Amino acid sequence: xxxxxxxxxxxxxxxxxxxxxxxxxxxxxxxxxxxxxxxxxxxxxxxxxxxxxxxxxxxxxxxxxxxxxxxxxxxxxxxxxxxxxxxxxxxxxxxxxxxxxxxxxxxxxxx
Numbered sequence: 478x479x480x481x482x483x484x485x486x487x488x489x490x491x492x493x494x495x496x497x498x499x500x501x502x503x504x505x506x507x508x509x510x511x512x513x514x515x516x517x518x519x520x521x522x523x524x525x526x527x528x529x530x531x532x533x534x535x536x537x538x539x540x541x542x543x544x545x546x547x548x549x550x551x552x553x554x555x556x557x558x559x560x561x562x563x564x565x566x567x568x569x570x571x572x573x574x575x576x577x578x579x580x581x582x583x584x585x586x587x588x
Contacts, residue, residue, distance in 0.1 A: 478533055478541050480504060486538075487526060487545050491552070494574045500552050502545070504530035517544040519551035519561065526552065543580045550576060 484502045491499040505518060505527035518527045526548040533541060550571045551561040558566055563583045571581040 478538055480533065483528065483533060483541055483545065486542055487549070490545060490549055494549055494553055496549060496552050497556055498524060500524045500526045502526045502528060504528060504533055506530050517548045519548045521555040521561065546576050546580050550574065550581065
């Protein structure tokens with residue numbers, strides 16, 4: 478998927494989800510999680526959604542939209558509560574926003 482297309486999806490979903498200031502969507506050329514491969518990351522200080530550049534290049538549009546949806550839940554959590562995470566507020570917001578349950582799951586590295 479082209480970055481411009483992903484940015485349009487991010488903007489559309491931000492409006493749909495009631496996000497006051499749409500985050501900028503940028504490619505993430507590395508993982509923020511060390512040895513784990515991150516698919517996406519929300520940086521609340523810069524108000525950016527970073528998306529794994531390899532996923533952006535190789536995955537279908539449905540999967541890219543799911544990554545964006547997940548990160549926009551984090552965006553809304555920071556907007557409404559001042560913090561992120563995958564806790565109860567994250568799950569409640571995701572449900573209210575109509576985000577499917579499988580998109581809410583944070584994948585963790587197997588130990």
